[in-house]
Amino acid sequence: MNLKLKIWRQAKAESKGRMVTYSITDVSPDMSFLEMMDMHNEQLIQKGEDPVAFDHDCREGICGMCSMFINGEAHGPDRLVTTCQLHMRKFKDGDTIIIEPFRANAFPIIKDLVVDRSAFDRIQQAGGFVSVNTSGNTQDANSIPIDKHDADKAFDAATCIGCGACVASCKNASAMLFVSAKVSQYSLLPQGKVEATDRVLNMVKQMDEEGFGNCTNTGACEVECPKGISLENVARMNREYMIASLKG
Numbered sequence: 077m078n079l080k081l082k083i084w085r086q087a088k089a090e091s092k093g094r095m096v097t098y099s100i101t102d103v104s105p106d107m108s109f110l111e112m113m114d115m116h117n118e119q120l121i122q123k124g125e126d127p128v129a130f131d132h133d134c135r136e137g138i139c140g141m142c143s144m145f146i147n148g149e150a151h152g153p154d155r156l157v158t159t160c161q162l163h164m165r166k167f168k169d170g171d172t173i174i175i176e177p178f179r180a181n182a183f184p185i186i187k188d189l190v191v192d193r194s195a196f197d198r199i200q201q202a203g204g205f206v207s208v209n210t211s212g213n214t215q216d217a218n219s220i221p222i223d224k225h226d227a228d229k230a231f232d233a234a235t236c237i238g239c240g241a242c243v244a245s246c247k248n249a250s251a252m253l254f255v256s257a258k259v260s261q262y263s264l265l266p267q268g269k270v271e272a273t274d275r276v277l278n279m280v281k282q283m284d285e286e287g288f289g290n291c292t293n294t295g296a297c298e299v300e301c302p303k304g305i306s307l308e309n310v311a312r313m314n315r316e317y318m319i320a321s322l323k324g
């Protein structure tokens with residue numbers, strides 16, 4: 077396939093960015109999107125040009141690094157996949173592909189398609205953990221009975237990979253889907269109940285301090301989330317928050 081790529085280029089955080097148009101030839105439909113980006117970068121390097129900076133790590137849908145807006149959608153046109161799991165067979169010969177970084181005030185651009193998502197780390201550090209001593213004192217998992225329904229819901233919430241597609245897709249740049257997944261994965265389990273009050277209050281406080289917008293129940297986050305995280309988690313977090321605020 078021969079394609080036209082329109083890619084956001086920005087040398088550093090303070091520089092003014094712009095869309096630059098490139099042509100790429102001989103793209104195999106069996107390539108992953110990132111392999112196509114690698115091929116494009118090799119061509120740029122051979123011409124003595126600066127390669128396009130983009131984030132990636134696992135390349136198997138686990139780490140959440142490959143954040144790109146492709147043709148106006150976080151992680152591109154496929155559903156329930158990350159950019160690294162997207163394949164070129166989703167495009168056709170002669171297509172123009174528009175590639176931009178995830179855009180949100182709380183995710184400042186570092187270079188080209190790379191954004192700073194450390195705001196998510198700080199939200200996690202504010203409460204996304206359980207303070208259990210696991211050094212030799214771990215209880216056998218089977219000794220704590222957990223309702224199957226709750227275990228499944230907690231597992232579903234725990235599949236959030238922290239990619240930020242929910243923020244980038246939201247007109248308010250809200251991080252509610254991400255934060256609610258992290259709150260839910262603990263609030264549904266007995267191990268998470270001990271710190272539940274502090275967790276939800278501290279994580280929501282940090283989310284607000286980082287400058288994410290509020291949720292207006294539009295639902296774009298749920299549609300674009302590569303892990304299918306449900307809006308049900310946002311409702312659960314709102315309930316948890318209300319109860320915690322009344323206690324506090």
Ligand code: SF4
Nearest residue numbers: 236237239240242301
């Ligand atoms: S909720 Fe979905 S879109 Fe948001 S960070 Fe988690 S996996 Fe990514």
Ligand code: FES
Nearest residue numbers: 133135140142160
């Ligand atoms: S590179 Fe890890 S999820 Fe895409």
